[in-house]
Amino acid sequence: MIRVLFVCLGNICRSPMAEAYFRDLVKKKGLADQFDIDSAGIGNWHEGKPPYIGTRDKLDEAGISYEGMTARQIKHADLDAFDYIITMDHQNYQDVMTLREQAPTAKVFNYMDVVDGDLEEVPDPYHTGKFDETFELIELGAHQLLTDILKESK
Template sequence: MIKVLFVCLGNICRSPMAEAMFRDTVKREGLEHKIIVDSAGTGDWHIGNPPHKGTQDILLKNNISFDGLKARQIVSTDLVEFDYIIAMDTENKKNIEKLKEANPKAEVLRLLDLLPHIVTKDVPDPYFTGNFQEVFDLLEQGCKQLLEITKERI
C-alpha cells in the first residue's frame, strides 16, 4: 500500500482539491486498493471544515467527488505513516520539514517539482487569488505525474 498526503496551509483549498482529484484518478485506474490518499494543512484554522466553496465548485464542475473531506492539521506521525507528503508550496514544505522526528519514512516534495516545464514551483493559493481554475489545471498535471511515479512503487 502506497500512502500519499497532500498538504497546504489551511486544508480547505489546494490540498483537498488535490486529494479529491488524485483519489478520483486512482479509482479510475483501479488502484484504490493499492494507493491511499489524504490531505492536511500546516495551520489549524479550519480543522473540521469542508473544502472551500471555490474548491467544491471546481470539483463539481469536473464531476469529482469531495464527499467526506474535512480539514485536519498535519502531525509528526504523518511523516512516518505516509510514503509521499506533497506540499503545495515552499512555505508548506518548510513547515512539514520542521515536524520531522527520528526515522521519517515519507518523501517530502512540492507537487510542481514533478513538472520541470513549469517555471513556478509553488501552487498559488486560491483562498487569496480566487483563481481556482488555475490551481485545478496545475494540480491535474502534477497529479498525473505523481500517479506515474507512485505506480512504479506498487
C-alpha cells in the same frame, strides 16, 4: 498500500483539491485498493470544515467527489504513517521538513516538482481567487505523480 498525503496551509483549497483529484484518478485507473490518499494543513484554523466553496465548485464542475472530506492539521505521526507527503508551496515544504526532523520516514517534496513549467508553487486560490489555475496545475501534476509513484513502488 501506498499512502499519499497532500499538504497546504489550511487544508481547505489546494490540498483537498489535490486529494480529491488524485483519489479520482487512482480510482479511474483501477488502483484504488492500492492507495490511501489524504490531505492536511499546516495550521488548524479550518479543522473540521469542508473544502472551501471555490474548491467544491471546481470539483463539482469536474464531477469529482469530495464527500466526507474535512480539514485537519498535519501531525507528527503522519510523517511516519505516509509514504509520500506532497506540499503545495515552499513554506509548506519548510514547515513539513521542520516536523520531519522528529519523524523522518516519509518522502517529502513539492507538488510542482512533478509539473513541467515555470511555476514553483501551486498558488493559493484562497488569496488569489484563481481556482481554475489551481485546478489546472493539480490536473497537470496528478498524472505524472501517479506514474512516478508507481515506478518507484515496483
